[in-house]
Amino acid sequence: MRQTISRPVFRRLAGGIAACLTLTASSGCSVPVDGVAGISVTSDGHLLGVMMVCGHRIDGATLYVDSGDVDKAVTVGAWSADRPISPGLTTWTLDPPSAGWTADTPLTPLTATTTYTLYGWTRDNSWSARSVSFAPADLETLTPGMVRYHAFSDTGEETTATVTTAEFEARACAHT
Numbered sequence: 001m002r003q004t005i006s007r008p009v010f011r012r013l014a015g016g017i018a019a020c021l022t023l024t025a026s027s028g029c030s031v032p033v034d035g036v037a038g039i040s041v042t043s044d045g046h047l048l049g050v051m052m053v054c055g056h057r058i059d060g061a062t063l064y065v066d067s068g069d070v071d072k073a074v075t076v077g078a079w080s081a082d083r084p085i086s087p088g089l090t091t092w093t094l095d096p097p098s099a100g101w102t103a104d105t106p107l108t109p110l111t112a113t114t115t116y117t118l119y120g121w122t123r124d125n126s127w128s129a130r131s132v133s134f135a136p137a138d139l140e141t142l143t144p145g146m147v148r149y150h151a152f153s154d155t156g157e158e159t160t161a162t163v164t165t166a167e168f169e170a171r172a173c174a175h176t
Helices: 007-027 165-175
Strands: 033-041 047-053 058-065 074-085 088-093 101-105 116-121 128-134 146-152 158-164
Touching: 033 058, 033 116, 033 165, 047 058, 047 074, 047 116, 047 128, 047 165, 058 128, 074 088, 088 165, 128 146, 146 165, 158 165
Parallel strands: 033 128
Antiparallel strands: 033 047, 033 146, 047 088, 058 074, 058 116, 074 101, 116 128, 146 158
C-alpha cells in the first residue's frame, strides 16, 4: 500500500524545513560577545586600547574603518596579545605597542574625517569583544584615566559613554 501526502501538507512541511534551514544558517554567523573594547589616551598623547574581558578570553584587537561591506573594511592597526587575555581589564598602547603585545599591522596615521572601530577577537572565533567607534575629534575630549566605549543604558539602549577606568571596569560586562 502506497502512502501519499497531500499538497497542502507537503507545502507546509517544505516551508517549515526551509524556515528552519534559513534560521540555522543565519544564526551561526556571529561570534559570541564576552568582552568590551574601549579607547583612551596616555599622558603623552598615545592611543590606548582598553579591553575588559568578562569571562573567557580575547587574543587580540583590530582597529579598522568600516565600509559597510565586510570585504572592503580597511584595517589600520591590529595587535595580538602574547598570551590570551584572561577575564579582567587590560590596556596597551596602540603606537608603539606595549610589552606583551605584537603589532600584526602597525597603526597607520588616523585622518580627521574618518570613523574608526576597535574590537577584540580570538584566533578561533570563539569569542569577541563589543566594539567601540570613534573619530579623532572624539579623542580630544579624552584625558588619561577616561575610557570611551559603547555602553547600554538601564533600558537597554546602546549609547557611547566616557567614564573613568574604574567605572568602565565595574560596568562594562553588565550587558555582554
